[in-house]
Amino acid sequence: KCIFVLADKQSKEKCDILRAVGAEVVVCPTAVEPDDPRSYYSVSKRLAKETPNSWYVNQYDNPSNAKAHYESTGPEIWKQTDGKITHFVVGVGTGGTISGVGKYLKEQNPNIKVWGIDTYGSVFKKYHETGIFDEKEIYPYVTEGIGEDILPKNVNFDIIDGFTKVTDKDGAVYTQRLAKEEGMFLGNSAGSAIKGVLQLKEHFTKDDVVVVLFHDHGSRYVGKMFNDDWMRKQGYIE
Template sequence: MHLQEENNTVSITPSIGNTPIKRCDFLSGFYGTNIFIKEEFHNPGMSSKDRPAYFMIQDAIRRERIRLGGTFVEASSGNTGLGIAMIAKQLGYKAKIFVSKSCSQEKIDKLEEAGAAIEICDNSNGLHDFQSTQFRAQSFAAKDPNAYFTNQYYNTQNIRAHYKTTGPEIFQQTSGKVTHFLCGVGTGGTISGVGRFLKEQNPTTQIWGIEPKGSILQHYLAYRTTPQDIRPCDAIEGIGRNFVPGSFDPEHVDEIYQVEKRVSKMMAQWYFRETSFRCGFSSAAVLAGLHGFYHEMRFKSTDQVVLFFPDHGRRYLTKLYSDKVEINITNAIAKHG
Protein backbone atom coordinates (compact mmCIF):
# COMPACT_ATOMS: atom_id res chain seq x y z
CA MET A 1 0.00 0.00 0.00
CA HIS A 2 1.58 3.30 -1.07
CA LEU A 3 0.82 6.72 -2.53
CA GLN A 4 1.23 7.60 -6.18
CA GLU A 5 1.29 11.29 -7.09
CA GLU A 6 0.65 12.47 -10.62
CA ASN A 7 -0.57 15.78 -12.04
CA ASN A 8 -0.82 17.16 -8.49
CA THR A 9 -3.33 14.50 -7.43
CA VAL A 10 -2.77 11.42 -5.34
CA SER A 11 -4.17 7.95 -5.80
CA ILE A 12 -3.94 5.36 -3.05
CA THR A 13 -2.94 1.94 -4.29
CA PRO A 14 -3.63 -0.84 -4.51
CA SER A 15 -6.86 -0.98 -2.54
CA ILE A 16 -7.86 2.35 -0.97
CA GLY A 17 -9.59 4.87 -3.16
CA ASN A 18 -10.58 4.80 -6.82
CA THR A 19 -14.09 3.79 -5.76
CA PRO A 20 -16.79 3.80 -8.45
CA ILE A 21 -19.45 6.38 -9.17
CA LYS A 22 -22.65 4.86 -10.52
CA ARG A 23 -25.74 6.53 -11.92
CA CYS A 24 -28.81 5.60 -9.89
CA ASP A 25 -31.58 5.16 -12.42
CA PHE A 26 -34.22 4.90 -9.69
CA LEU A 27 -33.34 8.19 -7.97
CA SER A 28 -32.69 9.92 -11.30
CA GLY A 29 -36.13 8.97 -12.53
CA PHE A 30 -37.87 9.78 -9.24
CA TYR A 31 -36.34 13.26 -8.92
CA GLY A 32 -36.10 14.12 -12.62
CA THR A 33 -32.39 14.82 -12.72
CA ASN A 34 -29.11 12.89 -13.02
CA ILE A 35 -28.12 11.39 -9.70
CA PHE A 36 -24.88 9.51 -9.15
CA ILE A 37 -23.65 7.70 -6.06
CA LYS A 38 -20.02 7.69 -4.97
CA GLU A 39 -19.74 4.18 -3.53
CA GLU A 40 -17.11 4.44 -0.80
CA PHE A 41 -18.04 1.05 0.66
CA HIS A 42 -15.73 -0.49 -1.96
CA ASN A 43 -12.72 0.54 0.14
CA PRO A 44 -11.09 -2.37 2.05
CA GLY A 45 -12.64 -1.23 5.33
CA MET A 46 -15.94 -0.64 3.50
CA SER A 47 -15.76 3.06 4.34
CA SER A 48 -14.53 6.40 3.04
CA LYS A 49 -12.67 6.76 6.33
CA ASP A 50 -9.93 4.48 5.04
CA ARG A 51 -8.66 7.51 3.11
CA PRO A 52 -7.94 9.89 6.02
CA ALA A 53 -6.88 6.94 8.19
CA TYR A 54 -4.13 6.12 5.72
CA PHE A 55 -3.06 9.76 5.28
CA MET A 56 -2.92 10.37 9.05
CA ILE A 57 -0.94 7.20 9.72
CA GLN A 58 1.54 7.85 6.92
CA ASP A 59 2.01 11.44 8.09
CA ALA A 60 2.76 10.32 11.66
CA ILE A 61 5.26 7.71 10.47
CA ARG A 62 6.90 10.13 8.05
CA ARG A 63 7.34 12.73 10.81
CA GLU A 64 8.64 10.05 13.22
CA ARG A 65 5.90 10.72 15.75
CA ILE A 66 5.60 7.00 16.52
CA ARG A 67 7.96 4.02 16.51
CA LEU A 68 7.28 0.61 15.03
CA GLY A 69 5.07 -1.41 17.37
CA GLY A 70 3.47 1.68 18.87
CA THR A 71 -0.23 2.42 19.22
CA PHE A 72 -2.36 4.61 17.02
CA VAL A 73 -5.20 6.14 19.03
CA GLU A 74 -8.45 7.58 17.70
CA ALA A 75 -11.88 8.78 18.80
CA SER A 76 -14.27 7.38 16.26
CA SER A 77 -17.87 6.42 15.59
CA GLY A 78 -16.37 3.25 14.14
CA ASN A 79 -15.33 3.69 10.52
CA THR A 80 -12.18 5.79 11.01
CA GLY A 81 -11.21 3.53 13.86
CA LEU A 82 -11.59 0.47 11.67
CA GLY A 83 -9.48 2.02 8.92
CA ILE A 84 -6.77 2.89 11.43
CA ALA A 85 -6.88 -0.55 13.03
CA MET A 86 -6.58 -2.37 9.69
CA ILE A 87 -3.79 -0.17 8.32
CA ALA A 88 -1.87 -0.06 11.61
CA LYS A 89 -1.91 -3.85 11.88
CA GLN A 90 -0.69 -4.23 8.31
CA LEU A 91 2.20 -1.84 8.97
CA GLY A 92 3.24 -3.36 12.32
CA TYR A 93 1.46 -1.10 14.81
CA LYS A 94 -1.39 -1.46 17.30
CA ALA A 95 -4.64 0.51 17.55
CA LYS A 96 -6.69 1.80 20.48
CA ILE A 97 -10.12 3.15 19.54
CA PHE A 98 -12.44 5.16 21.78
CA VAL A 99 -16.07 4.91 20.68
CA SER A 100 -19.24 6.40 22.13
CA LYS A 101 -21.96 4.21 23.58
CA SER A 102 -24.10 5.02 20.54
CA CYS A 103 -21.71 3.10 18.26
CA SER A 104 -23.48 0.23 16.51
CA GLN A 105 -22.67 -3.31 17.64
CA GLU A 106 -21.82 -4.21 14.05
CA LYS A 107 -19.01 -1.63 14.06
CA ILE A 108 -17.70 -2.76 17.44
CA ASP A 109 -17.59 -6.34 16.17
CA LYS A 110 -15.57 -5.24 13.14
CA LEU A 111 -13.14 -3.26 15.29
CA GLU A 112 -12.54 -6.30 17.46
CA GLU A 113 -12.02 -8.47 14.37
CA ALA A 114 -9.37 -5.99 13.20
CA GLY A 115 -7.51 -6.40 16.50
CA ALA A 116 -8.26 -2.97 17.96
CA ALA A 117 -8.48 -2.38 21.69
CA ILE A 118 -11.77 -0.61 22.38
CA GLU A 119 -13.03 1.70 25.10
CA ILE A 120 -16.65 2.81 25.18
CA CYS A 121 -17.29 6.39 26.32
CA ASP A 122 -20.39 8.35 27.24
CA ASN A 123 -20.36 10.70 24.24
CA SER A 124 -18.34 12.33 21.46
CA ASN A 125 -18.92 15.93 22.54
CA GLY A 126 -15.35 17.15 22.07
CA LEU A 127 -12.27 17.81 24.14
CA HIS A 128 -14.11 20.03 26.64
CA ASP A 129 -16.06 17.02 27.97
CA PHE A 130 -14.00 14.73 30.22
CA GLN A 131 -16.17 11.73 29.35
CA SER A 132 -15.99 12.20 25.60
CA THR A 133 -14.20 9.92 23.18
CA GLN A 134 -11.92 12.80 22.12
CA PHE A 135 -10.80 13.74 25.64
CA ARG A 136 -10.18 10.17 26.73
CA ALA A 137 -8.30 9.31 23.53
CA GLN A 138 -6.07 12.36 23.93
CA SER A 139 -5.45 11.55 27.60
CA PHE A 140 -4.53 7.96 26.82
CA ALA A 141 -2.07 8.95 24.07
CA ALA A 142 -0.46 11.61 26.29
CA LYS A 143 0.45 8.97 28.88
CA ASP A 144 2.07 6.53 26.44
CA PRO A 145 5.41 7.65 24.93
CA ASN A 146 4.89 5.39 21.92
CA ALA A 147 1.27 6.24 21.17
CA TYR A 148 -0.01 8.74 18.63
CA PHE A 149 -3.45 10.36 18.67
CA THR A 150 -4.42 10.75 15.01
CA ASN A 151 -7.18 13.17 16.08
CA GLN A 152 -9.31 13.17 12.94
CA TYR A 153 -11.33 16.16 14.17
CA TYR A 154 -8.28 18.44 14.05
CA ASN A 155 -5.83 16.68 11.74
CA THR A 156 -5.26 18.52 8.45
CA GLN A 157 -4.54 15.18 6.78
CA ASN A 158 -8.28 14.47 7.07
CA ILE A 159 -9.03 17.30 4.64
CA ARG A 160 -5.95 16.58 2.52
CA ALA A 161 -6.97 12.96 1.94
CA HIS A 162 -10.22 14.03 0.30
CA TYR A 163 -8.68 17.01 -1.50
CA LYS A 164 -5.99 14.81 -3.03
CA THR A 165 -8.05 11.71 -3.79
CA THR A 166 -11.84 11.88 -3.44
CA GLY A 167 -12.32 15.26 -5.10
CA PRO A 168 -10.20 14.44 -8.18
CA GLU A 169 -11.91 11.07 -8.54
CA ILE A 170 -15.37 12.65 -8.56
CA PHE A 171 -14.30 15.30 -11.06
CA GLN A 172 -12.73 12.76 -13.40
CA GLN A 173 -15.53 10.21 -13.08
CA THR A 174 -18.15 12.83 -14.00
CA SER A 175 -15.97 14.25 -16.81
CA GLY A 176 -15.95 17.52 -14.91
CA LYS A 177 -19.72 17.91 -15.21
CA VAL A 178 -20.67 17.50 -11.55
CA THR A 179 -23.03 20.33 -10.53
CA HIS A 180 -23.87 19.32 -6.95
CA PHE A 181 -22.08 17.34 -4.24
CA LEU A 182 -24.04 16.19 -1.19
CA CYS A 183 -22.49 14.51 1.85
CA GLY A 184 -23.01 14.11 5.56
CA VAL A 185 -20.90 16.32 7.83
CA GLY A 186 -19.22 14.87 10.91
CA THR A 187 -15.54 15.74 11.25
CA GLY A 188 -15.90 17.97 8.18
CA GLY A 189 -12.94 16.43 6.37
CA THR A 190 -14.88 15.06 3.40
CA ILE A 191 -16.91 18.15 2.55
CA SER A 192 -13.93 20.45 3.15
CA GLY A 193 -11.49 18.51 0.98
CA VAL A 194 -13.90 17.58 -1.81
CA GLY A 195 -15.49 21.03 -1.74
CA ARG A 196 -12.17 22.81 -2.08
CA PHE A 197 -11.08 20.67 -5.03
CA LEU A 198 -14.38 20.88 -6.92
CA LYS A 199 -14.68 24.64 -6.34
CA GLU A 200 -11.17 25.12 -7.73
CA GLN A 201 -12.22 23.36 -10.91
CA ASN A 202 -15.61 25.10 -11.19
CA PRO A 203 -16.67 27.73 -8.61
CA THR A 204 -20.36 27.26 -9.51
CA THR A 205 -20.40 23.65 -8.26
CA GLN A 206 -22.75 23.48 -5.30
CA ILE A 207 -21.32 21.87 -2.15
CA TRP A 208 -24.10 20.90 0.23
CA GLY A 209 -23.63 19.28 3.62
CA ILE A 210 -26.20 17.28 5.57
CA GLU A 211 -26.40 17.14 9.36
CA PRO A 212 -29.04 16.09 11.92
CA LYS A 213 -31.34 18.40 13.82
CA GLY A 214 -29.56 19.94 16.79
CA SER A 215 -26.11 19.96 15.20
CA ILE A 216 -24.43 23.38 15.14
CA LEU A 217 -22.53 23.44 11.85
CA GLN A 218 -25.41 24.95 9.88
CA HIS A 219 -25.39 27.86 12.34
CA TYR A 220 -21.60 28.11 12.21
CA LEU A 221 -21.61 28.20 8.40
CA ALA A 222 -24.09 31.06 8.40
CA TYR A 223 -22.66 33.16 11.25
CA ARG A 224 -19.12 31.83 11.90
CA THR A 225 -19.98 31.50 15.57
CA THR A 226 -21.44 28.72 17.69
CA PRO A 227 -25.01 29.16 18.91
CA GLN A 228 -25.49 30.26 22.50
CA ASP A 229 -28.08 27.55 23.08
CA ILE A 230 -26.54 24.17 22.21
CA ARG A 231 -29.10 21.38 22.34
CA PRO A 232 -28.74 17.60 22.11
CA CYS A 233 -28.18 16.43 18.56
CA ASP A 234 -30.69 14.12 16.85
CA ALA A 235 -28.50 11.01 16.89
CA ILE A 236 -27.48 10.00 13.37
CA GLU A 237 -24.35 7.92 13.68
CA GLY A 238 -21.26 9.49 12.11
CA ILE A 239 -22.58 13.02 11.51
CA GLY A 240 -23.61 16.04 13.53
CA ARG A 241 -21.63 17.84 16.24
CA ASN A 242 -22.14 20.25 19.13
CA PHE A 243 -18.65 21.69 18.57
CA VAL A 244 -16.86 22.92 15.45
CA PRO A 245 -14.13 20.46 14.38
CA GLY A 246 -10.87 21.95 13.21
CA SER A 247 -11.12 19.78 10.09
CA PHE A 248 -14.28 21.62 8.99
CA ASP A 249 -13.42 24.44 6.56
CA PRO A 250 -16.56 26.43 5.71
CA GLU A 251 -14.94 28.44 2.91
CA HIS A 252 -15.90 25.95 0.19
CA VAL A 253 -19.32 24.90 1.51
CA ASP A 254 -22.45 26.54 0.10
CA GLU A 255 -25.06 25.23 2.48
CA ILE A 256 -25.69 22.81 5.32
CA TYR A 257 -29.13 21.23 5.52
CA GLN A 258 -30.64 19.65 8.62
CA VAL A 259 -32.65 16.43 8.59
CA GLU A 260 -34.52 14.41 11.17
CA LYS A 261 -33.43 10.98 12.32
CA ARG A 262 -36.88 9.50 11.72
CA VAL A 263 -36.96 10.81 8.13
CA SER A 264 -33.46 9.44 7.48
CA LYS A 265 -34.52 6.03 8.74
CA MET A 266 -37.60 6.14 6.54
CA MET A 267 -35.51 7.08 3.50
CA ALA A 268 -33.15 4.16 4.16
CA GLN A 269 -36.00 1.67 4.24
CA TRP A 270 -37.71 3.28 1.21
CA TYR A 271 -34.48 3.10 -0.78
CA PHE A 272 -33.98 -0.53 0.22
CA ARG A 273 -37.55 -1.40 -0.76
CA GLU A 274 -37.09 0.16 -4.20
CA THR A 275 -33.49 -0.89 -4.99
CA SER A 276 -32.67 -3.83 -2.65
CA PHE A 277 -29.62 -1.86 -1.47
CA ARG A 278 -29.05 -1.09 2.20
CA CYS A 279 -27.36 2.27 2.66
CA GLY A 280 -25.67 3.41 5.84
CA PHE A 281 -26.99 5.95 8.34
CA SER A 282 -25.30 9.09 7.01
CA SER A 283 -26.12 7.98 3.45
CA ALA A 284 -29.76 7.78 4.51
CA ALA A 285 -29.45 11.32 5.87
CA VAL A 286 -28.10 12.42 2.48
CA LEU A 287 -31.17 10.86 0.85
CA ALA A 288 -33.35 12.85 3.26
CA GLY A 289 -31.46 16.01 2.36
CA LEU A 290 -31.82 15.26 -1.35
CA HIS A 291 -35.57 14.92 -0.85
CA GLY A 292 -35.72 18.26 0.94
CA PHE A 293 -33.71 20.07 -1.74
CA TYR A 294 -35.92 18.53 -4.43
CA HIS A 295 -39.04 19.93 -2.81
CA GLU A 296 -37.39 23.36 -2.78
CA MET A 297 -36.99 23.08 -6.58
CA ARG A 298 -33.20 23.09 -6.40
CA PHE A 299 -32.47 20.84 -9.40
CA LYS A 300 -32.69 21.10 -13.18
CA SER A 301 -33.07 18.07 -15.44
CA THR A 302 -29.56 18.63 -16.80
CA ASP A 303 -27.84 18.70 -13.40
CA GLN A 304 -25.36 16.02 -12.34
CA VAL A 305 -25.79 15.42 -8.63
CA VAL A 306 -23.29 13.28 -6.73
CA LEU A 307 -24.40 11.71 -3.46
CA PHE A 308 -21.63 10.55 -1.13
CA PHE A 309 -22.34 7.13 0.39
CA PRO A 310 -19.46 6.66 2.89
CA ASP A 311 -20.30 3.13 4.00
CA HIS A 312 -22.75 0.25 3.76
CA GLY A 313 -25.99 -0.48 5.58
CA ARG A 314 -24.84 -3.84 6.87
CA ARG A 315 -23.16 -1.92 9.72
CA TYR A 316 -26.52 -0.49 10.78
CA LEU A 317 -28.86 -3.45 10.52
CA THR A 318 -30.11 -3.08 14.09
CA LYS A 319 -30.34 0.71 13.93
CA LEU A 320 -31.89 1.21 10.51
CA TYR A 321 -33.53 -1.98 9.34
CA SER A 322 -34.66 -4.07 12.31
CA ASP A 323 -37.77 -1.97 13.04
CA LYS A 324 -40.02 -1.25 10.10
CA VAL A 325 -41.24 2.33 9.80
CA GLU A 326 -44.19 3.76 7.94
CA ILE A 327 -42.98 5.02 4.58
CA ASN A 328 -44.67 8.16 3.32
CA ILE A 329 -42.25 9.82 0.92
CA THR A 330 -44.75 12.50 -0.09
CA ASN A 331 -44.60 13.98 3.41
CA ALA A 332 -40.94 13.19 4.13
CA ILE A 333 -39.66 16.69 3.52
CA ALA A 334 -36.53 17.67 5.45
CA LYS A 335 -36.82 21.17 6.89
CA HIS A 336 -34.17 23.65 7.83
CA GLY A 337 -33.46 23.83 11.54
Protein backbone atom coordinates in the same frame (compact mmCIF):
# COMPACT_ATOMS: atom_id res chain seq x y z
CA LYS B 1 -2.28 -1.98 17.61
CA CYS B 2 -5.32 0.31 17.44
CA ILE B 3 -7.46 1.80 20.16
CA PHE B 4 -10.80 3.17 18.95
CA VAL B 5 -12.65 5.59 21.19
CA LEU B 6 -16.31 6.15 20.37
CA ALA B 7 -19.57 7.36 21.87
CA ASP B 8 -22.15 4.96 23.31
CA LYS B 9 -24.72 5.92 20.65
CA GLN B 10 -22.60 4.20 17.99
CA SER B 11 -23.95 0.83 16.88
CA LYS B 12 -22.89 -2.41 18.60
CA GLU B 13 -21.87 -3.81 15.20
CA LYS B 14 -19.17 -1.13 14.82
CA CYS B 15 -17.63 -2.19 18.13
CA ASP B 16 -17.96 -5.91 17.32
CA ILE B 17 -16.34 -5.55 13.87
CA LEU B 18 -13.41 -3.56 15.30
CA ARG B 19 -12.85 -6.10 18.09
CA ALA B 20 -13.13 -8.98 15.58
CA VAL B 21 -10.04 -7.69 13.74
CA GLY B 22 -8.06 -7.20 16.96
CA ALA B 23 -8.69 -3.58 17.94
CA GLU B 24 -9.37 -2.35 21.44
CA VAL B 25 -12.63 -0.40 21.75
CA VAL B 26 -13.32 2.18 24.47
CA VAL B 27 -16.93 3.36 24.74
CA CYS B 28 -17.73 6.77 26.25
CA PRO B 29 -21.01 8.53 27.14
CA THR B 30 -22.62 10.66 24.42
CA ALA B 31 -24.54 13.06 26.66
CA VAL B 32 -21.56 14.96 28.15
CA GLU B 33 -19.85 18.21 27.18
CA PRO B 34 -16.95 17.90 24.70
CA ASP B 35 -14.45 19.06 27.35
CA ASP B 36 -15.83 16.63 29.99
CA PRO B 37 -13.06 14.16 30.92
CA ARG B 38 -15.46 11.31 30.09
CA SER B 39 -16.17 12.48 26.51
CA TYR B 40 -14.67 10.55 23.63
CA TYR B 41 -12.68 13.62 22.62
CA SER B 42 -11.08 13.85 26.08
CA VAL B 43 -10.60 10.10 26.57
CA SER B 44 -8.85 9.67 23.19
CA LYS B 45 -6.46 12.55 23.98
CA ARG B 46 -5.72 11.11 27.42
CA LEU B 47 -5.08 7.60 26.07
CA ALA B 48 -2.71 9.02 23.44
CA LYS B 49 -0.68 10.70 26.20
CA GLU B 50 -0.70 7.60 28.42
CA THR B 51 0.19 5.07 25.68
CA PRO B 52 3.95 4.90 24.97
CA ASN B 53 5.04 5.51 21.37
CA SER B 54 1.47 6.18 20.25
CA TRP B 55 0.01 8.46 17.58
CA TYR B 56 -3.19 10.42 18.14
CA VAL B 57 -5.13 10.38 14.86
CA ASN B 58 -7.43 13.34 15.76
CA GLN B 59 -9.62 13.05 12.66
CA TYR B 60 -11.41 16.32 13.53
CA ASP B 61 -8.39 18.62 13.39
CA ASN B 62 -5.75 16.63 11.46
CA PRO B 63 -5.44 18.35 8.03
CA SER B 64 -4.51 15.01 6.40
CA ASN B 65 -8.22 14.12 6.62
CA ALA B 66 -9.36 16.82 4.17
CA LYS B 67 -6.14 16.52 2.16
CA ALA B 68 -6.84 12.83 1.42
CA HIS B 69 -10.21 13.77 -0.11
CA TYR B 70 -8.67 16.70 -1.99
CA GLU B 71 -6.09 14.37 -3.56
CA SER B 72 -8.31 11.32 -4.22
CA THR B 73 -12.09 11.61 -3.84
CA GLY B 74 -12.36 15.04 -5.48
CA PRO B 75 -10.38 14.14 -8.63
CA GLU B 76 -12.25 10.82 -8.85
CA ILE B 77 -15.65 12.58 -8.88
CA TRP B 78 -14.45 15.19 -11.38
CA LYS B 79 -13.07 12.51 -13.72
CA GLN B 80 -16.07 10.16 -13.46
CA THR B 81 -18.55 12.95 -14.25
CA ASP B 82 -16.34 14.23 -17.10
CA GLY B 83 -16.26 17.57 -15.29
CA LYS B 84 -20.03 17.93 -15.66
CA ILE B 85 -20.81 17.87 -11.93
CA THR B 86 -22.87 20.90 -10.84
CA HIS B 87 -23.68 20.04 -7.20
CA PHE B 88 -21.92 17.98 -4.50
CA VAL B 89 -24.01 16.85 -1.53
CA VAL B 90 -22.55 15.03 1.47
CA GLY B 91 -23.01 14.49 5.20
CA VAL B 92 -20.69 16.54 7.43
CA GLY B 93 -19.10 15.08 10.55
CA THR B 94 -15.35 15.66 10.83
CA GLY B 95 -15.60 17.81 7.69
CA GLY B 96 -12.82 16.03 5.83
CA THR B 97 -14.90 14.84 2.89
CA ILE B 98 -16.86 18.01 2.18
CA SER B 99 -13.84 20.28 2.65
CA GLY B 100 -11.36 18.24 0.61
CA VAL B 101 -13.74 17.35 -2.23
CA GLY B 102 -15.34 20.81 -2.22
CA LYS B 103 -11.98 22.59 -2.46
CA TYR B 104 -10.87 20.45 -5.39
CA LEU B 105 -14.14 20.78 -7.30
CA LYS B 106 -14.37 24.55 -6.85
CA GLU B 107 -10.80 24.90 -8.13
CA GLN B 108 -11.93 23.14 -11.32
CA ASN B 109 -15.21 25.08 -11.59
CA PRO B 110 -16.08 27.80 -9.04
CA ASN B 111 -19.78 27.54 -10.01
CA ILE B 112 -20.13 24.06 -8.48
CA LYS B 113 -22.39 24.19 -5.40
CA VAL B 114 -21.36 22.29 -2.28
CA TRP B 115 -24.13 21.33 0.16
CA GLY B 116 -23.65 19.79 3.61
CA ILE B 117 -26.12 17.47 5.32
CA ASP B 118 -26.50 18.27 9.02
CA THR B 119 -28.70 16.85 11.77
CA TYR B 120 -30.82 18.35 14.55
CA GLY B 121 -28.72 18.63 17.72
CA SER B 122 -25.67 19.81 15.72
CA VAL B 123 -24.19 23.32 15.43
CA PHE B 124 -23.08 23.36 11.78
CA LYS B 125 -26.06 24.90 9.94
CA LYS B 126 -26.61 27.83 12.30
CA TYR B 127 -22.87 28.53 12.59
CA HIS B 128 -22.51 28.58 8.79
CA GLU B 129 -25.44 30.97 8.38
CA THR B 130 -24.82 33.33 11.33
CA GLY B 131 -21.25 32.80 12.57
CA ILE B 132 -22.73 32.04 16.01
CA PHE B 133 -21.76 28.88 17.89
CA ASP B 134 -25.09 28.34 19.66
CA GLU B 135 -24.86 25.88 22.57
CA LYS B 136 -28.67 25.87 22.73
CA GLU B 137 -28.61 24.00 19.39
CA ILE B 138 -26.75 21.09 21.01
CA TYR B 139 -28.61 18.03 22.29
CA PRO B 140 -28.11 14.25 21.90
CA TYR B 141 -29.32 12.76 18.62
CA VAL B 142 -29.59 9.23 17.20
CA THR B 143 -28.11 9.76 13.72
CA GLU B 144 -24.57 8.40 13.44
CA GLY B 145 -21.66 9.92 11.54
CA ILE B 146 -22.87 13.47 10.87
CA GLY B 147 -23.28 16.65 12.90
CA GLU B 148 -21.09 17.85 15.77
CA ASP B 149 -21.18 19.72 19.07
CA ILE B 150 -17.77 21.20 18.26
CA LEU B 151 -16.27 23.03 15.26
CA PRO B 152 -13.64 20.68 13.77
CA LYS B 153 -10.73 22.41 12.04
CA ASN B 154 -11.40 20.14 9.04
CA VAL B 155 -14.73 21.87 8.32
CA ASN B 156 -13.91 24.64 5.83
CA PHE B 157 -17.12 26.68 6.00
CA ASP B 158 -15.88 29.01 3.24
CA ILE B 159 -16.27 26.38 0.52
CA ILE B 160 -19.71 25.19 1.71
CA ASP B 161 -22.66 26.91 0.01
CA GLY B 162 -25.26 25.76 2.51
CA PHE B 163 -26.54 23.11 4.91
CA THR B 164 -29.85 21.31 5.27
CA LYS B 165 -30.83 19.49 8.47
CA VAL B 166 -32.42 16.04 8.43
CA THR B 167 -34.30 14.55 11.40
CA ASP B 168 -33.25 11.31 13.12
CA LYS B 169 -36.50 9.68 11.98
CA ASP B 170 -36.07 10.66 8.32
CA GLY B 171 -32.43 9.54 8.34
CA ALA B 172 -33.42 6.11 9.68
CA VAL B 173 -36.48 5.66 7.43
CA TYR B 174 -34.57 6.65 4.29
CA THR B 175 -31.70 4.31 5.22
CA GLN B 176 -34.24 1.47 5.12
CA ARG B 177 -35.78 2.80 1.88
CA LEU B 178 -32.41 2.87 0.11
CA ALA B 179 -32.03 -0.84 0.86
CA LYS B 180 -35.59 -1.94 0.08
CA GLU B 181 -36.28 0.27 -2.95
CA GLU B 182 -32.83 0.79 -4.48
CA GLY B 183 -30.95 -2.32 -3.30
CA MET B 184 -28.33 -0.10 -1.67
CA PHE B 185 -27.35 -1.50 1.75
CA LEU B 186 -25.80 1.62 3.29
CA GLY B 187 -25.17 3.32 6.60
CA ASN B 188 -27.32 5.69 8.64
CA SER B 189 -25.76 8.86 7.23
CA ALA B 190 -26.65 7.71 3.69
CA GLY B 191 -30.34 7.86 4.58
CA SER B 192 -29.82 11.39 5.87
CA ALA B 193 -27.90 12.31 2.71
CA ILE B 194 -30.58 11.14 0.26
CA LYS B 195 -33.34 12.81 2.31
CA GLY B 196 -31.24 15.98 2.25
CA VAL B 197 -31.03 15.79 -1.56
CA LEU B 198 -34.83 15.59 -1.71
CA GLN B 199 -35.12 18.57 0.65
CA LEU B 200 -32.82 20.56 -1.66
CA LYS B 201 -34.57 19.62 -4.90
CA GLU B 202 -35.73 23.17 -5.67
CA HIS B 203 -32.03 24.07 -6.08
CA PHE B 204 -31.58 21.60 -8.96
CA THR B 205 -32.70 21.63 -12.60
CA LYS B 206 -33.18 18.62 -14.89
CA ASP B 207 -29.84 19.37 -16.58
CA ASP B 208 -27.79 19.43 -13.38
CA VAL B 209 -25.38 16.64 -12.43
CA VAL B 210 -25.83 16.12 -8.69
CA VAL B 211 -23.35 13.83 -6.89
CA VAL B 212 -24.31 12.59 -3.42
CA LEU B 213 -21.67 10.67 -1.48
CA PHE B 214 -22.61 7.77 0.83
CA HIS B 215 -20.03 7.10 3.53
CA ASP B 216 -20.91 3.85 5.22
CA HIS B 217 -22.09 0.25 4.84
CA GLY B 218 -25.34 -1.25 6.13
CA SER B 219 -23.63 -4.09 8.01
CA ARG B 220 -22.93 -1.65 10.85
CA TYR B 221 -26.66 -1.01 11.44
CA VAL B 222 -28.32 -4.44 11.33
CA GLY B 223 -29.38 -4.07 14.98
CA LYS B 224 -30.66 -0.52 14.51
CA MET B 225 -31.96 1.03 11.27
CA PHE B 226 -32.40 -2.41 9.67
CA ASN B 227 -34.19 -3.87 12.72
CA ASP B 228 -37.93 -3.16 12.71
CA ASP B 229 -38.23 -3.78 16.48
CA TRP B 230 -35.63 -1.05 17.12
CA MET B 231 -37.33 1.24 14.58
CA ARG B 232 -40.69 0.75 16.31
CA LYS B 233 -39.19 1.44 19.75
CA GLN B 234 -37.82 4.72 18.41
CA GLY B 235 -41.26 5.59 17.01
CA TYR B 236 -39.91 5.71 13.45
CA ILE B 237 -42.29 3.12 11.94
CA GLU B 238 -45.80 1.90 12.88
